[in-house]
Each structure stands twice: as C-alpha cells, then as structure tokens.
Amino acid sequence: MARIAAVTIVLATCQLAAAAGPIPLKPSQAHPAVQVATEIEIDGVVIAKAHLPALKGAERETAVRKMPLTVRGALNYDERQLVRPGAGETPRSIRHYRQASATLRIDGEQIGRALAPEHQTIVAETREGDGVLFCPNGPLRREELDLITVIGDTLRLDGLLPAEPVAERAQWAVPSDVMGPLLGVQGVSDCSVRGQVVEANPRYAKLEWAGTVTGAIEGSAADFEIRAVGLFDRGREMLTQVNWAVRENRRPGPATPGFEGIIKTRFALSPIALSEPLSDQHVKQIEVVPMDESMVLELREPGLGIAARHDRQWYVAARDRGSVTLRRAVGPVVVADATIRRLPTGRSSAAPTLAAFESEVRAAAGERFGTVARAEEWATDNGSRCLALVVQGVVESVPVEQRYFLVLHPGGEQTSVAVTAAQDVADRLADHDRDLIDGLTVFQPQSSTPAPPVRSASRPVRRR
Structure with missing residues (x-):
C-alpha cells in the first residue's frame, strides 16, 4: 500500500519535553461551545462508469473514465454539543456556519460550491454508526450536504482520545464505531487505527494516529490509509488541532463514482461562549431531532x-x-x-x-x-x-x-x-x-x- 507523506503540525510552543507518568487525555465538558476552522484539500481522480439503465441481467462491459479532481475549501463554524458521545443517547450537536465554500476542478472544469445563507444552522448526529447532517430550516441540496460532510467530523473527534491516561509512546486502539463516522463509512469491516502520545509537557501533548480502515460508502467498497496528528491542550483539556491525511481507494458504486487520491483536512478548535445562534432560546425554537421532512434533499434544475x-x-x-x-x-x-x-x-x-x-x-x-x-x-x-x-x-x-x-x-x-x-x-x-x-x-x-x-x-x- 502506498505510503502517505507525514503530516506536519506547527505547535505554538517550544519543543515539548518528555512528561513523567501516564498522561490524562480526557476532554473537558465544561466548554459551552467551540469555534472550528477547517481547511480541505483533495487531490486524486474520480472514476466514473457510463450510465446504464437500472436493469439486472447479464454482466455488461461499461466504459470507465478517470477524471483528475482537485478541491480546495474552507468550513468555519461554531458548534455546541447537545448530547455528547457516550451519554447513552444519540450523539448530537448544533452548528452555525459562518463560512462553507469550496472550489472544485474536475477534468479541467471549475465548479464552485457554497452553503446557502438560509442553511447556516446545521444539526449533526450519529445514528446507527453513521454520521447524519441536516438543516432544520429547510432541505439541503445534495451539493451542500457533500460540501459540509468531511473527514474528521468534530462531533466524534474526541473519540480519538483514550479513555484512560496513557504513558508517552504507549498506543491505544481507536474503535470502529468512532472511525466509521469520522470517515463517513457505513459498515466498517476492518479497523486497525492506533493512537499514541509522541511528545508531552505540562501544557500540551502531541498525538499521532495511523492505521487502515475498510468498509463501504453508499454501497461501494472503500479502503483508507490514515495518518493524523493532533495537539491536546492539557490546561483546557481539549483537542485544539487535528490534521488528517487520508489515502482513499473507493470503487465505483451503484449510484456514485469511485475515487482514488488523498484527502487532507486541517481542524483548529478553540473554546468560546455560546453565540446567539447556539443559545438556549434559539435551540428551543428549532427541531434538533430529525423528522422525515428535515432529512429530505432538494433537487433544483435551473x-x-x-x-x-x-x-x-x-x-x-x-x-x-x-x-x-x-x-x-x-x-x-x-x-x-x-x-x-x-x-x-x-x-x-x-x-x-x-x-x-x-x-x-x-x-x-x-x-x-x-x-x-x-x-x-x-x-x-x-x-x-x-x-x-x-x-x-x-x-x-x-x-x-x-x-x-x-x-x-x-x-x-x-x-x-x-x-x-x-x-x-x-x-x-x-x-x-x-x-x-x-x-x-x-x-x-x-x-x-x-x-x-x-x-x-x-x-x-x-x-x-
């Protein structure tokens, strides 16, 4: 399997000194909300098959076309956890997007994507092992849903951390029910991702994760090779940076194309007070539990x-x-x-x-x-x-x-x-x-x- 170049992370500290004894990495629940800044980079090829009628029968050869794809995007939002993972209920958060846009270049053609202003409020949840995003104010378009669904979804980001304190260089396994939603994979069949503390001092711990995941996306088999680095603020008791580099190999599916390439996402998180869109008063006015009508999508052909x-x-x-x-x-x-x-x-x-x-x-x-x-x-x-x-x-x-x-x-x-x-x-x-x-x-x-x-x-x- 091809190796992925190491991801670098710039630490706003001096070189980390070795920490003595096990290091606690339990995230705090005291922060009312976090501000998230995300950068997205995708480089690879889309693998598209010729469209054929939805008929079962003799196998037919279909033309396969590989088209170069690059994506550069940014997502900036405030997020409030409503139900935290591990609380015995469906994990759920509410977000207010201040920016959500991307530029795609596929096969030489440039396409812009942006989240409509009326869809700035988004609810995220994990249901039956799958991440779900919806807008309580009206149906999203498929392009908007694709835009805001990225590797490393912050609702489950804390699942990367070990439940107990760990010694420096000691490893822990990241469970499949965490990696599945983080990667957007349904039905994880194999997960061998492990994390470790590579350096630590009294203020920060630098973390690394590496491994592979195999599963399915929308009925299509997919393999992932994962490398990620993160920074845990021991004073604030939270992850403040996570950078992902993921090599994906996804075969064409029954309704969606395949993809081969590298996806990079960079997350910067900082604690904030509750902003008005995330306030108790605002949350009470919207439907944060998805109903049938909030899960539909809108197709619009101008x-x-x-x-x-x-x-x-x-x-x-x-x-x-x-x-x-x-x-x-x-x-x-x-x-x-x-x-x-x-x-x-x-x-x-x-x-x-x-x-x-x-x-x-x-x-x-x-x-x-x-x-x-x-x-x-x-x-x-x-x-x-x-x-x-x-x-x-x-x-x-x-x-x-x-x-x-x-x-x-x-x-x-x-x-x-x-x-x-x-x-x-x-x-x-x-x-x-x-x-x-x-x-x-x-x-x-x-x-x-x-x-x-x-x-x-x-x-x-x-x-x-």
Whole structure:
C-alpha cells in the first residue's frame, strides 16, 4: 500500500519535553461551545462508469473514465454539543456556519460550491454508526450536504482520545464505531487505527494516529490509509488541532463514482461562549431531532425549471438538455431510475384522461409496451394532478416494471416522469417514486447555461 507523506503540525510552543507518568487525555465538558476552522484539500481522480439503465441481467462491459479532481475549501463554524458521545443517547450537536465554500476542478472544469445563507444552522448526529447532517430550516441540496460532510467530523473527534491516561509512546486502539463516522463509512469491516502520545509537557501533548480502515460508502467498497496528528491542550483539556491525511481507494458504486487520491483536512478548535445562534432560546425554537421532512434533499434544475424534494436514496445519475435522471440505490442494490422531463409548452392544455394518457404511452412504446398492471390518478401535495400508469414487460430479456407519470401543474405546465425497475426489486421501490412526484414543482427556467456535468465531483469531500 502506498505510503502517505507525514503530516506536519506547527505547535505554538517550544519543543515539548518528555512528561513523567501516564498522561490524562480526557476532554473537558465544561466548554459551552467551540469555534472550528477547517481547511480541505483533495487531490486524486474520480472514476466514473457510463450510465446504464437500472436493469439486472447479464454482466455488461461499461466504459470507465478517470477524471483528475482537485478541491480546495474552507468550513468555519461554531458548534455546541447537545448530547455528547457516550451519554447513552444519540450523539448530537448544533452548528452555525459562518463560512462553507469550496472550489472544485474536475477534468479541467471549475465548479464552485457554497452553503446557502438560509442553511447556516446545521444539526449533526450519529445514528446507527453513521454520521447524519441536516438543516432544520429547510432541505439541503445534495451539493451542500457533500460540501459540509468531511473527514474528521468534530462531533466524534474526541473519540480519538483514550479513555484512560496513557504513558508517552504507549498506543491505544481507536474503535470502529468512532472511525466509521469520522470517515463517513457505513459498515466498517476492518479497523486497525492506533493512537499514541509522541511528545508531552505540562501544557500540551502531541498525538499521532495511523492505521487502515475498510468498509463501504453508499454501497461501494472503500479502503483508507490514515495518518493524523493532533495537539491536546492539557490546561483546557481539549483537542485544539487535528490534521488528517487520508489515502482513499473507493470503487465505483451503484449510484456514485469511485475515487482514488488523498484527502487532507486541517481542524483548529478553540473554546468560546455560546453565540446567539447556539443559545438556549434559539435551540428551543428549532427541531434538533430529525423528522422525515428535515432529512429530505432538494433537487433544483435551473435550466429545466424543475425542482423536487426527495429522500437520500435518490442520486443524480445523468443530465441532458431536456431531462434529469435520478437513480435510487439502497446499499449495493440499484432499485430504479427515474427520468424527469419538462414537456414543451406547446402541448395541448386540455386536461387529458387516463385513457388518453395510456394511448399516448402505448403509441410511444410500440411493441415494447407490456401489460398494464395499474392505472390511477391523484392530486399531489403541491396542487398538481398526476396520471399514473404501471406497465410490466420485458426489456433486454429482463422482466421490468415501468411506471409512467404525467404531472399537470396548476399553472398549466406539464412534466413527465418515467421510472424503470427490475421486477425482482420493484417491491423495494414501493411508493418512493410517488413521494418524489409529490415533491415536484416547476418554475421559470433560467437562461441556457447548462447544469454542471454529473460526475458527483464533490462526493470525495463526503456525503451523508
């Protein structure tokens, strides 16, 4: 395994003298809040496979493209621990972001990312071994979620420390339930990360961590080689600096690309008094425990004039000038593809019937049209009328279920949604396509500036 160059950390002290006896590294719970400054550097390649329909069947060769990626970003926020790890409840904190931005350059194209001002309040928690971030003021976009999800998440940073005092150069194991959330890994299968005190004096202790982690990210196998250094302030009883250098090797997954490269994050932490956004009064006014509506994401396609709210198992898989395709994946399983298309304004404004909609779909499909399993219509939560047709048939020798939707918006606009799922996983799709359509709205399309290409370029920054 390739070695990672040692990370250096500048200590604002003279050379550390050896400390006698075991060194206590238990973090204090007396600090009301901390101010966090984070720098992000990513250098590597994104490994993207050609988009194929969500069908199971014979293995097919897919073109693989490797695209150079660099990311430079900064996250600055104040954080208050609401429930600390180890308290017997779900660890949770609230953050107020003062800055969250990054510049990505992928395959020669530069893309900017920033957290919207209305999303400056973020709640972080660890649920079932996975880190979760959400905004109680409204749904995040996938790009925003990727931006603020980074290696070394501060909610679990203290988990790097040993539970008992340790002697200088003595090592301790960092458990997998700490490393998983810190790396954004679900289902850690192997963890061999160990920490040690390399130098100490009465004021500070310099720490190092090294090892490997193997697990999965969004259904894709991933390996990590970790090197990190930190500074523990013995007077304040807290980590004040942690620098990470992580070599990641992630294979392409069912809905997201792979990544090979090095991710560096540098954290500087200092204790502060509670700021107004983190005050008791403010916390009481917001929902800090995630509800279903706070966990959804928002898709917004300015060039198409389409917006949709969806759960976190839908990912953008492809874009063209007239449509956007989402892929639903649960773990390693591809469940369905959903292509959303804004229909031309010249279509008939007369309210179509289900029978007329079926005739139109049948004519477009021709011999590929199968057997109608269900036809229905309903009014969406946004006041639109939706016509739905579920057809079962065979595509490329694979039994499939195709779901066709025509959404008639209150302003007369029309949107079509075509969903394809293999029949043997259609039960896992359930009504999640209907939920997607219930959150579908339209707006005036912007100028013809194309949307950024779908390469999940911000994904190596992390996503949850």
